[in-house]
Amino acid sequence: MDFEFRVDELHRFLEAKRGAMVEAAVSGLHDATDRLLADSRDMAPLDTGTLRMTAGKEVTVKGAQAYGEVFYSATEEGSSGVRFNYALRVHEMGPYKNPTTPGTRPKFLSQPLKTNKRLYTQFINDAVRRAMG
Structure with a gap:
């Protein structure tokens, strides 16, 4: 045979x-980056809304590599x-003692990334599978 x-x-x-x-x-x-952005915004503190308003995402392709980034770019002026x-x-701060909005927490970006890593990967895998037919 x-x-x-x-x-x-x-x-x-x-x-x-x-x-x-x-x-x-x-x-x-x-x-995947859209979903991570939405998930992280839901966990980000909402005192004035500045932090959530400065969130964004970018996907870039360089050669054979594609990169997805979710970012927060809020800056403030210190007392100095x-x-x-x-x-x-x-x-990066420790647990919030009195969060202004229930459900918000530190590590608002890294926590959903760790928790939902498989889901975000699945978005990419499913799209490639559909393209293969």
């Missing part, structure tokens, strides 16, 4: 689908007159 697998046909199939798969992966990365990264400070 013989078994034959035509690797050249597989290569042709993958080459024909390459563009669609890359586009799909980038689309899935957009979906020096500006500091308020978003980073609030993210």
